[in-house]
Amino acid sequence: MFQLDLPNDGHAVAIAQAASLAAADRLGLAAEKRARLELAVEEVVLNAVDHAYPAGEHGVIRVSAASEGAVFSLRIQDWGLPYDPAETGPFSIEDPNLAGLGLHLAWHSCDEAMFRNLGRDGKLFDLRFRLPPRPVPVEAPAAEPSAAKRQALPRLEIRPFAPSDANGVARCAWLAYGFTKPDEHLYNPAELARLNEERRLVSYVAAGPEGTIYGHGCLDPSVNALVPEFSDLVIAPVARANPTLLVQMLEFAARDARERGYLGVVANAVTAHTISQRGALRFRGVPTGAHLASVSPDWELAGAAEGTAGRQSEITIYMPGRPGPARILFSPQRHQDMLESIYTALGEPVTFAPPPPSRPLPAEPTQLSIESGLLSWGHILIELRSYGQDVLGSIAGFLRRFCMNGVASVLLQLPLADPATAMLAGRFEELGFSFSGVFPNAGREGRDILIYQYLNNVAPDTASERVAPACRPLYDYVLGERRRVDTEVYGVTSIGAARDAA
Numbered sequence: 001m002f003q004l005d006l007p008n009d010g011h012a013v014a015i016a017q018a019a020s021l022a023a024a025d026r027l028g029l030a031a032e033k034r035a036r037l038e039l040a041v042e043e044v045v046l047n048a049v050d051h052a053y054p055a056g057e058h059g060v061i062r063v064s065a066a067s068e069g070a071v072f073s074l075r076i077q078d079w080g081l082p083y084d085p086a087e088t089g090p091f092s093i094e095d096p097n098l099a100g101l102g103l104h105l106a107w108h109s110c111d112e113a114m115f116r117n118l119g120r121d122g123k124l125f126d127l128r129f130r131l132p133p134r135p136v137p138v139e140a141p142a143a144e145p146s147a148a149k150r151q152a153l154p155r156l157e158i159r160p161f162a163p164s165d166a167n168g169v170a171r172c173a174w175l176a177y178g179f180t181k182p183d184e185h186l187y188n189p190a191e192l193a194r195l196n197e198e199r200r201l202v203s204y205v206a207a208g209p210e211g212t213i214y215g216h217g218c219l220d221p222s223v224n225a226l227v228p229e230f231s232d233l234v235i236a237p238v239a240r241a242n243p244t245l246l247v248q249m250l251e252f253a254a255r256d257a258r259e260r261g262y263l264g265v266v267a268n269a270v271t272a273h274t275i276s277q278r279g280a281l282r283f284r285g286v287p288t289g290a291h292l293a294s295v296s297p298d299w300e301l302a303g304a305a306e307g308t309a310g311r312q313s314e315i316t317i318y319m320p321g322r323p324g325p326a327r328i329l330f331s332p333q334r335h336q337d338m339l340e341s342i343y344t345a346l347g348e349p350v351t352f353a354p355p356p357p358s359r360p361l362p363a364e365p366t367q368l369s370i371e372s373g374l375l376s377w378g379h380i381l382i383e384l385r386s387y388g389q390d391v392l393g394s395i396a397g398f399l400r401r402f403c404m405n406g407v408a409s410v411l412l413q414l415p416l417a418d419p420a421t422a423m424l425a426g427r428f429e430e431l432g433f434s435f436s437g438v439f440p441n442a443g444r445e446g447r448d449i450l451i452y453q454y455l456n457n458v459a460p461d462t463a464s465e466r467v468a469p470a471c472r473p474l475y476d477y478v479l480g481e482r483r484r485v486d487t488e489v490y491g492v493t494s495i496g497a498a499r500d501a502a
Contacts, residue, residue: 001026003064008049008078016045016063020074023065024129027072033129036109037074043106044076044125052080070310071112072129079122112458114406126406130310153242154208156215158252161203163193168213169205173234183232186216202260203232204252206245214239217249219257219265223371225444227318228257230267233276246279254283254319263441264321264346268314270295271465271475278468280317286345287471289316289437289451290478293409293460296378310461311408315471316437320346324441328353329416329448332425335435338477339416339450348440350448356419366391370398378408383449387420396431403456410456411436416448428452434485436478455482 001023006012020041024034045061053059062077107113112128161169166189173186185191185201195201200222206215215235221228230253239245250267257265268291269276293311326349331339333355343350366388371381380402382395395412402410412433414421433452442449460479467475486492 001065001067003062006045006061006063008053008059008061008080010049012049012061012063013042013045016061016076017041019063020065023067024072027067027131029072029129030132033111037072037127037129040106040109040113040127041074041076043109044127047106048076048078048080051083052078054081067131070131072131074127074129075124076127077118077122077124082117083123108457110457112408115404116406153214153239154210156206156208156239156242156245158204158206158248160256161196161205161216161218163197164211165203165205165207165213166190166193168207168211169203169216169234172213172216172236175236176234181234186232186234201232202228202256204249204256206235206239206249215245215249217253219253219262221262224266224439224442226262226324226441226446227264227266227439228262230265230280230319246275247282250279250283254321258321262321263324263446265319266439267317267319269317271313271315271460271467274466274468277315277317277471280319281468281470283319285317285319286342287315287474288318288342288346288439290314290471290475291316291409291411291436292453292478292482293455293458294379296408310464311458313460313465313475315467315475316439317471318346318440320348323348324446325349327351327417327448330356330419330422331416331450332422334425335450338435338474339438342438342474343440346440350440353419355422358423359419361387361389361391361420364388366394368394368398378406379411380407380409381411381413383413384415387418387424391420391424392427392431395428399431399454403454407456408458410454412452412454413439413442414450414452416450421450425450429485430489432485432489434478435481437474453482 002019004015004019006015017038020037021034024037029037041063045063048061052061059078059080062075064075064077066073066075106125106127110127111130114126116124116126118124169192170187170189173181179187185195192201192203196203201218201220203216203218205213207213213236217233218231219228220231223229230250233246233249235245254265266288267276267280267285269280291314294314295312323346328351329339331352336352340352364386367385369383369385371383382398384391384395399410412428414425414428416438429452431454433454436451436453439449439451462479
């Protein structure tokens with residue numbers, strides 16, 4: 001919408017505010033958010049004027065704005081002194097110090113905010129405000145496609161991916177999502193072919209007789225070798241008139257997974273698409289988790305309801321193949337009923353042990369594994385491999401650093417076979433984590449994982465989310481736990497309410 005290169009003096013603040021407010025008014029930003037925008041711009045630009053460059057040195061502060069879907073994004077960039085927010089902790093809710101108080105206020109004035117160190121390209125503050133959503137229509141059954149549309153689509157074959165399909169998959173992804181889908185390999189034919197050649201992905205395509213690719217999906221065993229994810233689903237817009245294509249692709253993948261000996265397959269279905277949820281449920285799928293606010297509004301959710309302005313959640317659906325071995329698990333008492341219902345529905349031979357007595361943790365350091373493969377989605381995954389006495393401090397330290405660098409959510413994976421998980425669940429909730437679900441037979445060792453989630457100043461757009469009836473009990477439970485933790489830890493009903501109160 002605009003780009004201004006301003007000098008690092010006091011006049012920059014008023015110019016940046018005037019341009020930002022004018023752009024916000026063009027987009028119809030709510031009056032309450034307009035006031036918060038004005039404050040955020042003042043604090044971040046003033047911070048750059050005062051601290052980005054050494055005293056007496058002239059420098060540039062770039063202020064730019066863009067309308068990205070349903071989000072107004074304001075970026076403030078400079079090429080001054082390198083800066084690590086961890087040195088001063090300006091975004092700490094609990095203890096904002098005076099040096100970072102202005103940035104603290106700016107951060108919590110936004111719907112979302114991110115800080116990025118760009119190396120030679122300086123450093124960037126990205127301040128985001130959601131725009132007023134359009135009214136969400138009542139969901140109605142999809143209209144029957146016209147005979148002309150049904151006849152226009154050729155007969156499609158679902159088959160394994162071949163290297164010659166790679167460019168067609170990239171074109172299909174672009175037609176479906178533009179370049180907004182975070183999965184970079186879908187747009188890189190050579191990379192997609194390489195991942196399949198190395199068996200890091202097992203792709204399938206829906207192809208017409210002339211070789212045109214109308215759909216793609218794959219099994220991704222890179223994270224969970226025993227239970228791969230059905231992922232990277234793309235269906236060309238022209239093929240969405242085929243109501244069974246998604247089901248056919250899921251069926252092909254599920255059959256192949258059984259032949260390869262996998263224990264099951266998981267699918268993460270965005271709440272904007274009930275058809276994806278219903279497709280996975282058709283194959284005895286059991287909802288096992290809900291990742292709240294996992295999908296940024298920057299991602300063009302083709303086929304989603306009009307008015308989907310905020311972050312959407314994902315429902316994890318586990319399609320069992322064969323059960324794992326008999327085992328004993330230790331569930332937090334609060335969540336045991338929910339976990340028992342999930343494992344019973346999956347047919348997994350597990351026994352939940354009684355709550356263990358409190359006991360000292362091992363003296364050895366906590367062993368954590370940090371997975372940043374989802375960083376393009378705004379997420380970080382912390383897997384707890386083994387407990388030590390420093391567990392709470394270690395996780396809190398990582399959590400603080402990730403949040404200061406603008407990660408949208410942090411997933412914490414806890415081993416259900418370790419009694420310490422049941423013993424410390426309440427302490428993790430005191431850090432701001434809440435129950436998100438469970439993953440049976442995870443990783444190469446087939447571990448059962450309890451999943452907790454931390455939301456960093458983001459919240460799901462519950463008004464526009466659509467959840468299939470079979471997924472509703474678990475989704476409501478996860479959402480209720482998020483609200484409970486927000487109330488008990490932050491004293492508010494939601495992260496969004498905490499931000500508005502600030």
